[in-house]
Amino acid sequence: MGQHILVTGGAGYLGSIMVPALLEAGHQVTVLDNFMYRQNTLAQCCIEPRFNVVRGDIRNSAVLKPLLARADIVIPLAALVGAPLCAQDPVGASSVNHDAIKMMLGLLGRQQHILMPTTNSAYGSGDQDHYCDEESPLRPISQYAIDKVAVERHLMEHPNAISFRLATVFGMAPRMRCDLLVNDFAYRAVNDRFVVLFESHFKRNYLHVRDVARVFLHGIAEHARMRGQIYNVGLADANVSKRELCEIIQRHVPDFVFLEAGVGRDPDQRNYIVSNAKLEGTGFCTAYPLDAGIEELVKGYQMVRNNAYSNV
Known part of the structure; x- marks a missing residue:
């Protein structure tokens, strides 16, 4: 029997894949979104009687409170996502990414379930070997990661909470983001045929957007x-450097050229190798490898020809 799920920010990059998956699994889904990107990414869901949508701001308790009261499960996706967007509007970012979530947690009953995406960018650069698991110290670099670390502390005080520390997400979605690293490099490969790399040895973990939906269903x-x-959530075989990522993309776009800058510094200093063994121990396995996701992006970028789909 399906449950009533409230998804805030459900029309965004993650939600535009997750909400249809939740409906397909038999749940009743209410989405609260301010539609700041003027998207209609859930139009295909409107035919479904178990789907409801509310235009509103999660910072408005008068809007949020009655929706929470009806929910068995809450999935808070609403956020200003990524370091550049948060730097552009730091006050707005903190009010959405931290203050609104703290307010939401105060309104939730102890019996309600809350599953939330946080970020493995909180690890910063990991230990001396750049290795991270869920017990590793958190060294967030960006304001986005700092706020996510703070809100995760509040989240884990709730008895029915699960935190999913997501790797860098990639893949096509109705509310596309071309600014995420894999998506960005694939876009440059298809449209520009080259990219210049700074500190190309820096590593990150990656995760397909459809596996994000799958892990929430698993939770x-x-x-x-x-x-x-x-739980860390990422591809076990995708702790790869920026150079290695470009080499994978080059297999799909043979005339793609990547150059390593002799001088300069990447403003994004994240560099870590993440273990996803704890989540795998619960029986979850990812289904969408990095190579298949790049093939998907190369096809998708025949349709997406500009940067109107980025957050900044």
Whole structure:
């Protein structure tokens, strides 16, 4: 039997894939979104009687409170996502990414379930070997990651919470983001045929947007044994450097050229190798490898020809 799920920010990059998946699984889904990108990414869901949508701001308690009261499960996706966007509007970012979530947690009943995406960018550069698991110290670099670390502390005080520390997400979605690293490099390969790399040895972990939807469905199904825990979510075989990522893309776009800058510094200093073993121990396996996602992006960028789909 399906449950009533409230998804804030459900019309965004993650939500535009996740909401249809939740409906397909038999749940009743209410989306709260301010539609700041003027998107209609959930239009295909409107025919479904178990789908409802509310235009509003998660910072407005008068809007949020009655929606929370009807929810069995809350998935807070609403956020100003990424370091550049947060730097552009730091006050707005903190009010959405931290203050609104803290308010939401105060309004939730103890019996309600909350599954939230946080970020493995909180690890910064990891330990001396750049290795990270869920017990590793957090060294957030950007304001986005700092706010996510702070809100995760509040989140884990709730008895029915699960935190998913997501790797850098990639893949096509109705509300596309071309500014995420894999998506960005693939876009440059298809349209510009070259990219200049700074500190090309820096590594990150990656995760397909459809596996994000899958892990939330897994968390709903396995909530009794997963609650109260933090899980890294990423591809076990995709702790790759920027250079290695470009080499994979080059297999799909043979005339793609990547050059390593002799001078300069990447403003994004994240560099880490992430273990996803804890989540895998619950029975979850990713389904969409990096190579297949790049093939998908190369096809998708025949349709997407400009940067109107980035957050900044």
